Amino acid sequence: MIISEEAALVAWSGMAAPADEAAGGLVSSIGAGEALEWVRWGARSLPAAAASLHGRCTREVAEAAVLAHERWERRLAVADEPHWRRATAVGARVVTRGAPGWPSALGSLGASEPFALYVRGPADLDAAWSQGVAIVGARSSTAYGSHMAAELASGIAATGRAVLSGGAYGIDAAAHRSALAANGLTIAVMAGGVDRLYPAGNDALLRAAMDDGAVVSEVPPGFAPHRSRFLTRNRLIAATSATIVVEAALRSGALSTARHAAGLLRPIGAVPGPATSPSSAGCHALVRDGVAVLVTRVEDVLELIESATEWAERDVGEVEPLGECGGGRFALPSFDFPADRAVYDVTSSRAITVERVAERAGLAWIDATAAAGRLEMRGLIERSKGGWKRTP
Amino acid sequence: MIISEEAALVAWSGMAAPADEAAGGLVSSIGAGEALEWVRWGARSLPAAAASLHGRCTREVAEAAVLAHERWERRLAVADEPHWRRATAVGARVVTRGAPGWPSALGSLGASEPFALYVRGPADLDAAWSQGVAIVGARSSTAYGSHMAAELASGIAATGRAVLSGGAYGIDAAAHRSALAANGLTIAVMAGGVDRLYPAGNDALLRAAMDDGAVVSEVPPGFAPHRSRFLTRNRLIAATSATIVVEAALRSGALSTARHAAGLLRPIGAVPGPATSPSSAGCHALVRDGVAVLVTRVEDVLELIESATEWAERDVGEVEPLGECGGGRFALPSFDFPADRAVYDVTSSRAITVERVAERAGLAWIDATAAAGRLEMRGLIERSKGGWKRTP
Numbered sequence: 001m002i003i004s005e006e007a008a009l010v011a012w013s014g015m016a017a018p019a020d021e022a023a024g025g026l027v028s029s030i031g032a033g034e035a036l037e038w039v040r041w042g043a044r045s046l047p048a049a050a051a052s053l054h055g056r057c058t059r060e061v062a063e064a065a066v067l068a069h070e071r072w073e074r075r076l077a078v079a080d081e082p083h084w085r086r087a088t089a090v091g092a093r094v095v096t097r098g099a100p101g102w103p104s105a106l107g108s109l110g111a112s113e114p115f116a117l118y119v120r121g122p123a124d125l126d127a128a129w130s131q132g133v134a135i136v137g138a139r140s141s142t143a144y145g146s147h148m149a150a151e152l153a154s155g156i157a158a159t160g161r162a163v164l165s166g167g168a169y170g171i172d173a174a175a176h177r178s179a180l181a182a183n184g185l186t187i188a189v190m191a192g193g194v195d196r197l198y199p200a201g202n203d204a205l206l207r208a209a210m211d212d213g214a215v216v217s218e219v220p221p222g223f224a225p226h227r228s229r230f231l232t233r234n235r236l237i238a239a240t241s242a243t244i245v246v247e248a249a250l251r252s253g254a255l256s257t258a259r260h261a262a263g264l265l266r267p268i269g270a271v272p273g274p275a276t277s278p279s280s281a282g283c284h285a286l287v288r289d290g291v292a293v294l295v296t297r298v299e300d301v302l303e304l305i306e307s308a309t310e311w312a313e314r315d316v317g318e319v320e321p322l323g324e325c326g327g328g329r330f331a332l333p334s335f336d337f338p339a340d341r342a343v344y345d346v347t348s349s350r351a352i353t354v355e356r357v358a359e360r361a362g363l364a365w366i367d368a369t370a371a372a373g374r375l376e377m378r379g380l381i382e383r384s385k386g387g388w389k390r391t392p
Numbered sequence: 393m394i395i396s397e398e399a400a401l402v403a404w405s406g407m408a409a410p411a412d413e414a415a416g417g418l419v420s421s422i423g424a425g426e427a428l429e430w431v432r433w434g435a436r437s438l439p440a441a442a443a444s445l446h447g448r449c450t451r452e453v454a455e456a457a458v459l460a461h462e463r464w465e466r467r468l469a470v471a472d473e474p475h476w477r478r479a480t481a482v483g484a485r486v487v488t489r490g491a492p493g494w495p496s497a498l499g500s501l502g503a504s505e506p507f508a509l510y511v512r513g514p515a516d517l518d519a520a521w522s523q524g525v526a527i528v529g530a531r532s533s534t535a536y537g538s539h540m541a542a543e544l545a546s547g548i549a550a551t552g553r554a555v556l557s558g559g560a561y562g563i564d565a566a567a568h569r570s571a572l573a574a575n576g577l578t579i580a581v582m583a584g585g586v587d588r589l590y591p592a593g594n595d596a597l598l599r600a601a602m603d604d605g606a607v608v609s610e611v612p613p614g615f616a617p618h619r620s621r622f623l624t625r626n627r628l629i630a631a632t633s634a635t636i637v638v639e640a641a642l643r644s645g646a647l648s649t650a651r652h653a654a655g656l657l658r659p660i661g662a663v664p665g666p667a668t669s670p671s672s673a674g675c676h677a678l679v680r681d682g683v684a685v686l687v688t689r690v691e692d693v694l695e696l697i698e699s700a701t702e703w704a705e706r707d708v709g710e711v712e713p714l715g716e717c718g719g720g721r722f723a724l725p726s727f728d729f730p731a732d733r734a735v736y737d738v739t740s741s742r743a744i745t746v747e748r749v750a751e752r753a754g755l756a757w758i759d760a761t762a763a764a765g766r767l768e769m770r771g772l773i774e775r776s777k778g779g780w781k782r783t784p
Contacts, residue, residue, distance in 0.1 A: 144666055144668070147668070148667055148668070271667055272664030272665065272666075272667060272672070272676055272679075272686070273664065273665070273666055273667070274536055274664075274665055274666060275540055275663055275664060275665070275687075275688035275689070276536070276539070276540070280664070281688070284664060284686055284688050287664075287679060287686045288685065288686045288692070293680065294664070294676055294679045294680050294686070295667075296667035296673070296676050297667070300680070353747075355745075355747050369761070
């Protein structure tokens with residue numbers, strides 16, 4: 001049975017756990033349709049896989065075929081469920097990866113880019129993600145935190161940018177509500193399906209968000225908001241142009257969103273608060289650790305976004321093929337800064353001095369040094385003998 | 393009339409305005425006694441000065457002699473006042489520059505190092521300055537700010553370190569008071585003479601500080617706390633091992649202390665507060681601009697001091713002679729980090745690459761880069777052709 005790529009992506013959205021990088025890598029490499037065929041008919045052993053693949057692929061590809069079969073065969077029933085029909089029933093549209101309207105900013109997620117988004121509301125998701133700002137924070141916010149979330153959200157909404165958040169109580173709700181009050185767009189990214197507006201206490205708020213904005217999820221309708229889905233959901237919020245943490249205790253989920261944003265090299269702002277307030281301790285830690293910039297006014301946030309937009313407007317290097325097979329490819333790390341790719345390209349398992357890196361990459365040493373610092377932060381390269389080498 | 397260096401330093405302390413770098417440079421170059429003679433008998437013209445100096449000095453020295461005469465001759469009457477006697481009368485001791493007990497940390501001030509300190513109280517000033525922490529902030533502090541100043545001061549006092557501040561209302565008073573309550577040492581640095589405990593409302597607090605700590609000033613008793621003396625006084629507070637700004641509006645005097653500390657490469661901490669509080673706006677600006685580290689607990693402060701102590705324990709390069717004359721010398725910039733001096737020494741008016749800098753200075757390039765960054769911040773060197781050169 002041959003199905004469209006779009007239908008295959010929808011199947012994968014219900015079959016693989018969100019942010020499953022094995023599934024993501026496989027789909028990126030050989031396409032959603034062929035990947036689905038591997039799950040369906042893939043061999044149970046390496047020789048059988050190699051035979052069924054007619055020797056046209058490498059050992060790695062054969063291994064991926066076996067893994068896919070082992071891992072997802074039992075979930076094929078889930079994949080076959082009529083996600084599309086149920087989405088329509090709850091008034092949601094489905095946007096699949098790469099289709100018109102797909103938020104290109106999600107491409108930064110690499111192998112954990114979602115397969116599809118289920119969307120209730122008319123918002124232009126591509127614009128919302130590329131220009132919007134995430135405002136996140138504790139559910140148990142203080143009056144001060146809610147005030148700051150509202151201040152920043154209304155200022156951001158006034159610039160025509162979307163305010164993204166997770167639809168939860170506390171900071172999230174204050175941000176959504178204030179964006180709406182300013183006649184702005186707001187996007188609530190759900191951990192479960194868009195048929196259940198969670199938490200129930202925010203039902204009216206989330207419905208209001210759908211008028212001009214959207215309620216969005218990467219899992220099909222009917223899926224429950226499990227705990228693990230909250231953590232993986234955070235990466236979608238973090239993929240917007242900047243993330244602002246308003247109030248967060250030291251073990252707050254908002255810090256996971258900030259960590260995701262840091263991994264994506266997105267700018268992060270943190271709102272300070274009284275040193276005596278546990279609700280601000282996470283924000284202070286982000287600033288102290290150099291993860292976030294301290295922001296107190298919407299002007300500070302707009303300054304952060306400007307620097308991000310500047311980079312987004314430059315050419316982003318294409319992902320290079322690594323082991324061709326069936327027209328597909330395995331993914332290399334993605335880079336938001338062109339200099340990062342250039343520096344990564346000239347590093348290897350042998351140490352190389354920064355001067356040499358700069359020369360080979362065609363960069364001023366100051367830019368090469370900055371790029372090396374970012375790559376080191378991502379764990380892609382490490383210091384060695386006064387220079388740099390790729391992390392084994 | 394030949395007077396002792398000590399007496400001459402005391403004379404200078406009453407004659408030159410605090411932080412007058414011309415006076416400081418002259419005294420550093422040829423000694424306080426000879427500098428005083430120049431003021432007294434120095435010629436009114438360059439040829440006359442050259443003649444009276446018997447041709448043993450350069451043109452620069454002759455120029456300095458003329459300048460000293462022009463500038464301070466009329467103040468000789470002030471210099472001759474019996475500062476010492478008046479100090480004794482108010483129960484103060486006089487510690488002159490370089491004498492036993494002189495705070496060596498003040499040497500970082502270079503040409504603006506004070507000539508003498510007038511001290512009421514038994515504290516070991518050298519230990520207080522080299523290990524103590526300055527806690528400064530707004531006079532019009534909030535209850536939150538006073539609470540934080542007290543928290544940090546009592547934590548610092550508990551480690552046996554002195555708490556330095558300016559004796560003012562608000563944050564200063566909260567810091568002094570809390571250090572005393574913790575049975576710790578506190579040093580109040582006055583803008584005017586130590587005979588007037590200013591402000592009068594803090595009289596009892598400042599008297600309590602004298603029991604084990606000290607009230608200190610660089611101007612002789614009888615001198616009024618003029619506005620300009622507050623600003624120059626701040627540099628003395630900033631010369632301790634670390635400065636913590638607790639609450640400061642955007643145009644607060646506490647920010648001048650922080651700027652002085654930054655110029656001295658001392659670590660600076662700033663306590664965050666609500667983004668809505670104007671009393672915290674100065675602290676937030678310091679953090680945003682990368683001048684201060686965000687601190688919320690005494691542990692954060694101790695971490696800051698540790699890094700400072702580590703450096704202070706290394707050998708600090710001697711100030712090099714520049715144009716010898718009469719056994720004296722003119723001062724070069726002073727360096728708190730040995731690497732800074734090493735890097736400065738190998739730079740010149742011609743650009744040099746960082747690799748070359750590192751090689752010649754005998755440093756790892758990462759240390760050379762860091763040092764170059766600090767020197768750039770101080771305006772001593774600048775970027776040129778992908779490398780560095782001295783600022784003209």
